[in-house]
Amino acid sequence: MPNRIFLPAALLLAVAVFITGCRSNNNNGGADSSANAQIFQYNVRQAGDKVFPALVYVKVVQEDRGSGRNSSSSASGSGVIISPRGEIVTNNHVIDKAVSIRCLLNDGRAFEADLIGSDKDTDLALLKLKLPEKCADLPYAEFSREEVREGDFVMALGAPWGLNRSISIGIISCARRYLPGHSEYSLWYQTDASISPGNSGGPLINTQGRIVGINTLGRLGGGDLGFTIPASTVETVVARLRQYGKANWAWFGLKFQPLKDFERNIYQPFEKGALISGLESRSPALKAGFEVNDLVLAVNGEAVNAVTAEDLPALYRKLGLMPFSKEVDFTVLRDGKTLHIKCMPMEKGKVEGEEVVCERWGFSAKSINRFDNPDLYFYRPEGVFVFGITPFSPASRSKLLKNDIIVKVNQHEIVSLEDLQEAYLQAEKISDRERRSVLTIMRNGVTLQLTVYLKDK
Known part of the structure; x- marks a missing residue:
């Protein structure tokens, strides 16, 4: 497949002028500019040729049972091989709900892949190709450990819009971009290199042909806005996915706000430290x-x-990487006095992501979490929501939908998973005679009542 290198003439000219600097007294200035532009383009091609063999087109078949009916769809994105035995990094949203994953390599070969682990918080996933026993080592790309700065030239590789491989060039526009709501553990690189749909999961590389990040978001709000997960974050998360199959973030339940917030005109009377703005319910911190x-x-x-x-991301990541089995000592300033608070974290998801299965109703539920379920959190900061529905179950027939917030079961107020578990057990005892319960739910801010019958044992 031919390389598609998007290198506008204006950019080449700008590069040439930048490289030649202020050599206006050089009679050969025009020739030097042309030569430097050719050298730059050669370096770009060399970097692309170095990484293209490791570029992967990822095709997935997804299944969604949220509505109570089996449905499947296909999705695609990009990835990059990071080890000779076929480990691939891509985005979590590329492989989310995948029941099968197939990867097309640069040389035309296609292989099925296993999901080693994924992390929704950083939108990263690690795959492993199912290679034949005697398969030769695959070409792979290496991560850069050099500091990334504004103005650095970078290239985004991928398969935009499902087309053949492509490469687009730009610069790092911002090396420390904070995107609230997209990742609490990492800052982002902002680039004007084109990141189109289908480029997700592909690498952003430097002119040495090393990975500086994984492309994730493109054209937020229009314009040449692309956002990339930095290589340092990718390496940290990939190591944990490789070891545990998940990121294993530690969870304290602490919410912080910056001391200085220009946009909201908030300026705290402190020059250092981290201010606690909230505490999660049922959290170790509380x-x-x-x-x-x-x-x-x-x-x-x-x-x-x-x-x-x-x-903020560096602070959340520092806390998130703490071991679960050890108390952490916090030095805290409260009302002018310094004190120490010991706190042992839990694994993130043990409380937030814990799931209650109401088998005879045919649905499961989870606690609402502001990071994973911001839309639901807006309507009800504390509560539980329908996470999954069994096809052809009583819940499915009652028109209960995924992401419905459960407000009541009969007359029992539901705020926590424990409340739902207790209400379900009581309903099992009573409803064996009546066989039905009334669920009060909230859907898109509107309160509804549904009747759900108990399935035979």
């Missing part, structure tokens, strides 16, 4: 005695700061 407006000065004796919003 049980340990933290309070809103506590100022965290240090974690295990190491100073922490969240002066601006760009500082």
